[in-house]
Amino acid sequence: MLLHVRNVLTPDELRQAREILASAPWADGRMTAGSQSAQAKNNTQLPETCDATLRLQKLVLDGLARHQLFFSAALPKQISPPLFNRYGGQANSFGNHVDSAVRYLRDGTGRVRTDISCTVFFANPDEYDGGELMVEDTFGQHRVKLPAGDMVLYPGHSVHRVEPVTRGFRLASYFWIHSMVRGDDQRRLLFDMDQHLMSLRTRNGESDPAVIGLTATYHNLLRMWLEF
Template sequence: MIRTHAIPDAFSPAECERLLAVVAEAPANDARLVGRQTDHNQRRASLVWVEDLDEVDWVMDRIVTLVAEANRTVFDFSLTEFAESAQVASYDADVGGHFDWHSDIGDGRLAGRRKLTMVVQLSDPASYEGGMLEIMPSGHVIAASNARGAAVLFPSYLLHRVTPITRGQRQSLTIWAHGPAFR
């Protein structure tokens, strides 16, 4: 059975604020211009890579702990590394922020090596409307918690999306755990 795994308090509200304060000082990249993605209707967001930030080693330490525990107790995938930086995505109502249905399986040299996706809600849910992370295992849609600091982990091959944001800004932290390609 395909599962998702929720961690209600993966990061505290204070830790979310601490990370967002550092992100606010960093230059952001338009997600439509990252990699091979050119469909401007697929995704509207800006990205900041955590590896480019100062004083956030604690974020990766937390990610490693959370992913290892979830993989051990829920998924049991063969994981070997985090081959990509974690990213903080910002979805803004002013520009129609969203990310349509997609999977994170990857392309190019990473094709099939992304095994687990973890998304952590950084924004206070009262600060925006819309922008729900929805995951579609087995033909039905599950809405991830939008509680500040909540994390959801799921196999990277599952379809998921961020619905259009209609007010404010939604920010989230995403990382992919890698391993040998699925067979």
């Protein structure tokens, strides 16, 4: 499932993030790439333990924590610490690649299965040319270039790339979700059901028999597919 999640960051959070990024210590992006990705990766990113990264991580994680649509779609068991990258100038693209199935945490505390890949945009589309995230699936290629503060979710197993940036800078956060529900098709069914249930609750109220019955079905399906 490829999903556009709007307004993950508030205007004030976005302003803070842009101020931090303006003086951030950018480094070669290949430092976190796997063997395949390193051959295609040409960007810069923030060191994982620098002060700017830690401050930005809090902004992103706070935004995710209050976003109901994100939780409904991702059903997160674990979120890898957000990372931050920049495309522009001579370091301006990332060719076709697939994310590693497992992300080992730098502090040695564990690992994250990369069921879902996520990108939060910090630059608006009119601030740079190119830089589209291209995601491939059985329906073809999807071109993603979102407003600052918005996020895209897509399956971690997808082949994807970032097109060359020919003007300005593309600034973003990227990270992965280990979902409580492994299967993308199962998560999509649960997400669709949850969205319809929220609409029914708004129209009919929580005590409507159909709402109660469908809520039970949703949680029974979730119970069947959950992994801890």
